[in-house]
Amino acid sequence: MTGLLPILILLTSLVPAAITFFLAQESYRLRNALNLGGALMKVGLIVVMLFAVAGGASYETDIALAPGLVLLLRIDALALLFVSLSASLWLLTTIYAIAYFGKKAEQSRFFGFFSLCVFATTGIALSGSLISFFMFFELLTLSTWPLVAHKQNAASLKAARSYLSYALPCSTVLLVAIVWLESSTGPILFTDPPDLSGVDPVSLRVIFALFIIGVGMKAAIVPLHGWLPAAMVAPAPVSALLHAVAVVKAGAFGVIRVVYDVFGVDRVEELGVGVPLAALASVTIIWGSLRALQQTEIKKRLAYSTISQVSYILLGAALASPFAVVGGLAHLVHQGLMKITLFFCAGIYDERAGVRSIEGLNGLGWRMPWTSTCFSLGALGMIGLPPIAGFVSKIYLGIGGLQADAAWVLWVLGASTLLNAAYFLPLLYRLWYCEAAPDVEADETAPALVAPTVAAALAALLAGLLAASEISPLGWATLIAERDYLQ
Amino acid sequence: MSALVAVLVAPLIGALSAVALPGRSGRIAAWVAIVTTLAAAVALAASVISQGMPRLAVGSWEPPVGIVLEADGLSIAMIVMTALVMTAAALTARHMLAGDTKGPRIAFGFWPLMLLLWAALNAVFLSRDLFNLYVGIELLSLAAIGLVAIEGKPEALAAAIRYMIFALAGSLLYLAGVVLVYGAHGALDIGVLVGREPAETDGLALALMTVGLMSKTALFPFHVWLPPAHGGAPAPASAMLSALVPKASYVILLRLWFDVMPDQATDAALTLVATFGAAAVLWGSLAALVQSRVKLIVAYSTVAQIGYLFLVFPLAGGGSEDQPWAAGAWNGAVFLALSHGLAKAAMFLAVGQWMKVRGSDCLDEMEGLATAMPMTAFAFALSSITIVGLPPSGGFTAKYLVMTSAFAAGQWVWALVMACGGLLAAAYLYRPMAMVFRRADLSAFRLPSRAQQAVPLALAGAAIILGIASSGPFETLAIGRPQTAEAGL
Numbered sequence: 001m002t003g004l005l006p007i008l009i010l011l012t013s014l015v016p017a018a019i020t021f022f023l024a025q026e027s028y029r030l031r032n033a034l035n036l037g038g039a040l041m042k043v044g045l046i047v048v049m050l051f052a053v054a055g056g057a058s059y060e061t062d063i064a065l066a067p068g069l070v071l072l073l074r075i076d077a078l079a080l081l082f083v084s085l086s087a088s089l090w091l092l093t094t095i096y097a098i099a100y101f102g103k104k105a106e107q108s109r110f111f112g113f114f115s116l117c118v119f120a121t122t123g124i125a126l127s128g129s130l131i132s133f134f135m136f137f138e139l140l141t142l143s144t145w146p147l148v149a150h151k152q153n154a155a156s157l158k159a160a161r162s163y164l165s166y167a168l169p170c171s172t173v174l175l176v177a178i179v180w181l182e183s184s185t186g187p188i189l190f191t192d193p194p195d196l197s198g199v200d201p202v203s204l205r206v207i208f209a210l211f212i213i214g215v216g217m218k219a220a221i222v223p224l225h226g227w228l229p230a231a232m233v234a235p236a237p238v239s240a241l242l243h244a245v246a247v248v249k250a251g252a253f254g255v256i257r258v259v260y261d262v263f264g265v266d267r268v269e270e271l272g273v274g275v276p277l278a279a280l281a282s283v284t285i286i287w288g289s290l291r292a293l294q295q296t297e298i299k300k301r302l303a304y305s306t307i308s309q310v311s312y313i314l315l316g317a318a319l320a321s322p323f324a325v326v327g328g329l330a331h332l333v334h335q336g337l338m339k340i341t342l343f344f345c346a347g348i349y350d351e352r353a354g355v356r357s358i359e360g361l362n363g364l365g366w367r368m369p370w371t372s373t374c375f376s377l378g379a380l381g382m383i384g385l386p387p388i389a390g391f392v393s394k395i396y397l398g399i400g401g402l403q404a405d406a407a408w409v410l411w412v413l414g415a416s417t418l419l420n421a422a423y424f425l426p427l428l429y430r431l432w433y434c435e436a437a438p439d440v441e442a443d444e445t446a447p448a449l450v451a452p453t454v455a456a457a458l459a460a461l462l463a464g465l466l467a468a469s470e471i472s473p474l475g476w477a478t479l480i481a482e483r484d485y486l487q
Numbered sequence: 488m489s490a491l492v493a494v495l496v497a498p499l500i501g502a503l504s505a506v507a508l509p510g511r512s513g514r515i516a517a518w519v520a521i522v523t524t525l526a527a528a529v530a531l532a533a534s535v536i537s538q539g540m541p542r543l544a545v546g547s548w549e550p551p552v553g554i555v556l557e558a559d560g561l562s563i564a565m566i567v568m569t570a571l572v573m574t575a576a577a578l579t580a581r582h583m584l585a586g587d588t589k590g591p592r593i594a595f596g597f598w599p600l601m602l603l604l605w606a607a608l609n610a611v612f613l614s615r616d617l618f619n620l621y622v623g624i625e626l627l628s629l630a631a632i633g634l635v636a637i638e639g640k641p642e643a644l645a646a647a648i649r650y651m652i653f654a655l656a657g658s659l660l661y662l663a664g665v666v667l668v669y670g671a672h673g674a675l676d677i678g679v680l681v682g683r684e685p686a687e688t689d690g691l692a693l694a695l696m697t698v699g700l701m702s703k704t705a706l707f708p709f710h711v712w713l714p715p716a717h718g719g720a721p722a723p724a725s726a727m728l729s730a731l732v733p734k735a736s737y738v739i740l741l742r743l744w745f746d747v748m749p750d751q752a753t754d755a756a757l758t759l760v761a762t763f764g765a766a767a768v769l770w771g772s773l774a775a776l777v778q779s780r781v782k783l784i785v786a787y788s789t790v791a792q793i794g795y796l797f798l799v800f801p802l803a804g805g806g807s808e809d810q811p812w813a814a815g816a817w818n819g820a821v822f823l824a825l826s827h828g829l830a831k832a833a834m835f836l837a838v839g840q841w842m843k844v845r846g847s848d849c850l851d852e853m854e855g856l857a858t859a860m861p862m863t864a865f866a867f868a869l870s871s872i873t874i875v876g877l878p879p880s881g882g883f884t885a886k887y888l889v890m891t892s893a894f895a896a897g898q899w900v901w902a903l904v905m906a907c908g909g910l911l912a913a914a915y916l917y918r919p920m921a922m923v924f925r926r927a928d929l930s931a932f933r934l935p936s937r938a939q940q941a942v943p944l945a946l947a948g949a950a951i952i953l954g955i956a957s958s959g960p961f962e963t964l965a966i967g968r969p970q971t972a973e974a975g976l
Contacts, residue, residue, distance in 0.1 A: 065954075065955075066818075066957055066958055066961045067811055067962075068811020068812050069812065131887070138877050139878070142872065142877065149924055152858075153926065157921055157925065168875075168910060168913045169910060172906045175887075175909075176903070176906055179887065179890040179891050179893075180894050180899070182891055184895065
């Protein structure tokens with residue numbers, strides 16, 4: 001039974017995906033039931049496992065691809081952090097997406113690929129070997145393409161093409177890195193740190209760089225970030241779950257796996273590749289914020305903000321001091337909660353008020369109070385206002401920087417906070433203090449859109465308020481760091 | 488043992504009956520033969536896996552006088568793949584062939600030729616005698632040329648003649664090599680030749696046979712006949728020609744180099760063969776990028792994929808104690824041949840159905856097909872994944888095995904060629920994929936039934952499954968695998 005749990009968790013997304021593809025457009029009920037049912041079952045299974053893993057259990061199962069080459073699925077604390085984030089946000093997004101799409105066309109294809117993406121994300125989280133990680137990582141690349149191209153017009157096909165033109169070369173680089181490393185170490189399992197002593201340091205540095213290019217593209221590190229703003233042509237639920245959470249988090253999660261489970265903190269330090277990675281993350285943080293300032297479209301501004309915020313996670317992983325690790329891991333969840341709130345709101349503004357550019361936000365605060373309150377919460381959290389979740393991450397990363405003797409990190413965090421404020425506060429000012437144009441038609445009487453948004457915003461608030469408790473993302477991140485990485 | 492005979496005899500009898508019996512009953516006879524051969528192929532595979540390799544000395548004459556048929560892991564893998572592709576092509580053939588102005592003639596010629604082709608393929612996969620192999624590939628080429636010319640269009644006839652010139656030249660060279668071997672050793676049985684004393688003429692014999700077979704496999708620079716032939720034949724025929732026919736001569740090459748004359752492999756020769764392979768990968772892919780007809784894109788993709796198969800020669804034996812599996816490069820090459828067969832056939836069958844709907848395979852005519860025929864578009868996408876070598880697919884497992892061998896052997900150039908080839912494949916396959924995904928209204932067109940559309944999807948799915956459930960096939964291939972596949976040439 002315990003060996004079956006990882007497979008069951010994967011099947012809760014794969015089975016709805018496989019059936020949904022063959023459903024007719026008119027089967028709204030069956031399709032919604034399948035997708036909601038899968039999402040609910042997944043959340044249920046994860047709650048069961050959260051308790052078990054907190055008690056020290058781990059689950060494992062493998063499928064042999066060739067003698068010695070296994071597709072290993074296992075659930076450890078880190079995997080569970082990512083899985084529970086993606087599963088709970090999948091549930092919220094499914095509710096949101098059903099309301100968002102209403103009676104629009106091509107829903108079977110949309111929900112099929114959407115579930116397939118969640119399947120791939122879950123697989124990435126559960127992968128216990130490098131080869132399984134790569135398989136799910138690429139499945140995510142491919143199953144996102146039809147979602148970006150969903151509207152089937154020239155603009156979305158162009159964005160989808162740009163996405164693949166980043167993703168496929170980077171995946172080739174990743175494959176070369178994996179093959180190069182495994183040709184001298186044999187297949188790498190995350191449970192069993194590989195012996196890298198047989199590979200010379202120069203090759204190892206090159207391999208490390210190749211790995212970072214390969215997985216970092218999905219985390220949208222500069223200069224491999226161009227696809228993410230372009231992908232904002234996708235429907236709102238896709239931007240919310242995939243581009244704010246699943247895909248970029250898969251990249252960040254990949255960096256964490258590479259640093260901690262493939263190379264190991266000590267080896268990274270010995271090779272001297274941690275500091276360059278931290279520097280790259282810092283550049284991305286600042287550059288993303290600067291570019292966000294220049295955007296006039298809400299979704300684009302949020303996209304550049306994502307680029308900047310995801311690199312906080314990379315920064316934490318690269319610094320590798322205890323507080324930095326915890327801060328980075330916690331930010332994996334915190335950023336996800338805040339950003340999905342913001343994207344849900346952006347989708348509501350678009351659907352219910354026809355507003356896409358920031359000028360349109362004028363005065364919407366009082367007309368759409370629920371949405372705008374959530375948006376404000378998310379934005380303030382991103383800036384780092386206590387007690388919302390983003391504040392906790394920043395404090396931990398700052399202390400972590402000091403622990404790692406990298407005081408310059410404080411400057412990066414400070415500059416980033418100022419820039420965050422500079423690109424978010426004008427939006428809030430417009431929402432609450434500007435006069436609305438008299439002809440704007442705005443209402444938010446769409447509970448299925450607003451309720452998931454409120455839930456996500458509340459979660460972000462609670463994650464910050466209850467940070468000290470064991471069940472918060474921060475508490476869980478501390479448990480991971482203590483158990484696996486900081487002996 | 489009876490399955491061993493049945494996979495050869497059933498399609499032959501079927502071919503003869505399909506010619507002899509009139510109209511409908513001929514087609515029924517063909518179908519009986521197809522089902523029988525498919526069942527025999529599966530039974531043969533099951534018996535090899537459970538009871539070891541069946542061996543048949545024809546007419547009870549043992550070598551060196553008689554000829555021997557034997558099924559090992561490589562044979563049954565190829566035979567089962569062939570059976571799947573043939574059945575799928577036959578299932579969709581009626582739809583794609585009927586309704587043409589020259590319909591009756593095509594339908595009449597198609598069944599005997601495809602069964603003949605099938606018999607020849609199985610004969611090549613099972614034969615252990617160099618001359619018998621010659622007979623097999625001659626029969627194969629003739630049936631294949633017939634299939635290319637079957638529609639009687641002028642450009643198809645020209646392609647068929649070009650194909651025939653290359654095939655005949657290849658046969659002559661191969662036969663000259665066989666003569667040299669017979670002259671030096673007085674035997675043609677592979678089992679007997681394994682223990683031979685190397686003779687002076689062996690190097691020349693191997694070179695002649697290799698060049699001849701390269702020409703039949705359409706390896707660069709002998710590939711010029713392939714794109715017009717495969718692009719011009721009717722789609723079910725293209726599926727068989729592209730997926731299966733080059734694999735037959737490739738299997739003979741594997742047997743020659745790894746079983747018969749591993750001692751003749753010099754470093755220079757191995758590098759030369761792999762260089763042709765690398766050139767094929769790059770040239771075929773670049774040529775596919777600039778085509779404006781979908782069938783030609785798919786055909787040039789075959790030229791590129793054949794190139795990968797030839798990287799095995801210098802890479803076999805690359806590996807270290809760190810790899811828990813044996814013979815990575817050799818297995819990788821066979822996996823590549825298998826998954827390419829399944830995926831390429833799926834692609835041609837999908838494109839054939841699109842052509843039937845739109846009346847053309849020009850890239851610009853493909854708009855809207857993903858919405859109108861989602862299953863075929865999905866089949867094309869899944870096959871593309873295999874051809875590009877993305878996980879999870881047979882193509883990926885193959886690529887991973889070959890690339891680790893290349894790095895472990897320190898010959899990372901070949902690994903980089905594979906990586907580039909994958910990227911180029913993604914680029915040339917993206918063009919048709921993006922085109923079918925565009926929005927267009929096709930409600931006025933008559934679409935094939937859902938069952939028809941499901942056939943390429945099933946084949947493409949099989950190529951994906953080969954990547955996920957790859958340990959079974961991997962172990963099967965170890966049955967009768969030559970020692971040199973592990974140790975290298």
